[in-house]
Amino acid sequence: MDIQAFDLHIIGGGIIGLCAAVTLQARGIKVVILEADKIASGASYGNAGHLATEQVFPIADANILQHVPAMLFNPEGPLRIDWRYLPRLMPWAFKLLLNMRPEPFARSHQALLALNAHSLQAWQDFAKDWQLTPWIKVEGSLLTVEKTTSLADLQAHGQRLNELSVPNELLSQQQLLELEPALKDTQLGALFFPQTGHITDLSAITKKLSTTFSELGGHIVEHCPVLEAKVSVDGITLTTSDQQIYARKVMLAAGAHSKALAKQLTGISVPLDTERGYHLMLPNEAARLTLPVSSMDRRFIMTPMDTGLRLAGTVEYAGLEAPANMNRAQMLLKQAQAMLTVPLDSENSTQWMGFRPSTADSLPIIDKCGSVFLxxxxxxxxLTQAVVSAQMIAALYFDENPVIDPAAYRLDRFE
Known part of the structure; x- marks a missing residue:
């Protein structure tokens, strides 16, 4: 097969790239995915599985600042910075701070609201179209608290979200424990978010999407890292580890690895850095919970999946090269156990670390620059925004009116 005889080369085969690939291939575009490792083997494999439509506030939130010192000095806290990485992190962190000012914060917040408002229905429709419904549950999720001082914050958070048309219900301790009896009575209450969902088997979904894409005529090339990209009047040259590929059009969807290629393809340096996240998978605990349960105080999530209970969370700034610190994964077991009545069975557990691609304004880049899609x-x-992002890319590709105003997600905001 001539790898150059495609209409669109997608760099990156995670859930973002896969959803866009299926969407475009189904509309008659000949698409090839170039994946540096195995398809959907990064954050698409290891994420929390939560369709988090309730998370509409930027990570650049000034309300978090007061908690940062305590988090950093707690070795089991939800935030860690590798001090050796700090010089490289500082330019991004400074821009993050600037985006905490009221006006940019409000812009990012409104843009997240817009994406998330369409995300769940987009996923449900996509799941019906491509036979993914066995692995998608839309039964809601919980955000719990266990500190008495957090109860007022929880109530205020819920009220604010309801005013933003992000529906939720404040549950008393009794209501919470009736819904999830495995939780300890140290959990004092919760918000229940009915319009959220979760994926019960991420690998099954990405495998099904990969198969569907191939059946539609798409092609996947694994172990094909794109090392360099160059745009000229004749097209786009992609240099991989063993060949040069000449492409008519390219979509960059390489997640946390996108920064250098974005600069080569567009000339613009995106303020992007990597939030390293961890999970611990407990294969013998699939039936412990019925809904995803997040802790406002502990800042992590427990998601019930077909293959076990996934404990996920924490934020670590250490870049793309530093080795994983699996103590970050193991400490999630201690955090989860503190919330549950019966000891967790951690036998045969597996641990994972992956990279979240975070811009300084908390918004994705969804755009078209000539023959380059971002x-x-x-x-x-x-995961939450993968399908709605694919819809927006399709609208850009076919010059259609997008379902969401694309202005907030354009690359030129960083010029």
Missing amino acids: NFGHQHLG
Whole structure:
């Protein structure tokens, strides 16, 4: 097969690239995916599985600042910075701080609201179209608290979200424990978000999407890292580890690895850095919970999946090259156990670390620059926003009116 005889080369075979590939291939575009490793083996494999439509506030939130010192000095806290990485992190962190000012914060917040408002229905429709419904549950999720001082914050958070048309219900401790009896009575209450969902088997979904894409005529090339990209009047030259590929059009969807290629393809340096996240998978605990349960105080999530209970979360700034610190994964077990009545069975557990691509304004880049399409930078919401992002890319490709105003997600905001 001539790898150059395609209409569109997608760099990156995670959930963002896969959803766009299926969407475009189904509309008659000949698409090839160039994946540096195995298809959907990064954050698309290891994320929390939560369709987090309730998360409509930027990571650049000034309300978090007061908690940062305590988090950093707690070795089991939800935030860690590798001090050796700090000089490289500082330019991004400074821009993050600037985006905490009221006006840019409000812009990012409104843009996240717009994406998330369409995300769940987009996923449900996509799942019906491509036979993914066995692995998608839309039964809601919980955000719990266990500190008495957090109860007022929880109530205020819920009220604010309801005013933004992000529906939720404040549950008393009794209501919470009736819904999830495995939780300890140290959990004092919760918000229940009915319009959220979760994926019960991420690998099954990405395998099904890969098969569907191939059956539609698409092609996947694994172990094909794109090392360099160059745009000229004749087209786009992609240099991989063993060949040069000449492409008519390219979509960049390489997640946390997108920054250098974005600069080569567009000339613009995107303020993108990597939030390293961890999970611990407990294969013998699939039936412990019925809904995803997040802790406002502990800042992590427990998601019930077909293959076990996934404990996921934490934020670590250490870049793309530093080795994983699997103590970050193991400490999630201690955090989860503190919330549950019966000891967790951690036998045969597996641990994982991956990279979240976070821009300084918490928004993805979803744009078209000539023959280059950009679809990356979704921070913690890549899974949630994958399908709606694919719809927006399709609208850009076919010059159609997008379902969401694309202005907030354009690359030129960083010029």
